[in-house]
Amino acid sequence: MSDNDDDNNGRQDRVLYQFPIPPDEEADQNLPFVDLGITPLAKQLGLTSEQMNGHWCSRCQGIWFGYTLEAECPVCGNRHG
Numbered sequence: 563m564s565d566n567d568d569d570n571n572g573r574q575d576r577v578l579y580q581f582p583i584p585p586d587e588e589a590d591q592n593l594p595f596v597d598l599g600i601t602p603l604a605k606q607l608g609l610t611s612e613q614m615n616g617h618w619c620s621r622c623q624g625i626w627f628g629y630t631l632e633a634e635c636p637v638c639g640n641r642h643g
């Protein structure tokens with residue numbers, strides 16, 4: 563997973579949205595976010611939704627789900643939230 567970025571010093575857990583999501587009876591239809599999908603690592607690890615965290619990507623204007631310490635948007639590669 564690591565590359566040559568100089569900011570991969572371990573603690574990039576910019577978690578802005580966490581599971582569990584609100585139960586269905588409280589479902590907020592006004593929650594306007596784009597689902598950017600699940601990271602390859604989370605799929606590889608076989609994580610369930612309860613084990614993943616949502617991460618905001620300002621470039622995609624959406625949320626992707628992955629392992630807690632992941633920081634890179636699986637869609638555009640943005641690592642800065």
Ligand SMILES: [Zn+2]
Pocket residue numbers: 619620621622623635636637638639640
């Ligand atoms: Zn993105």
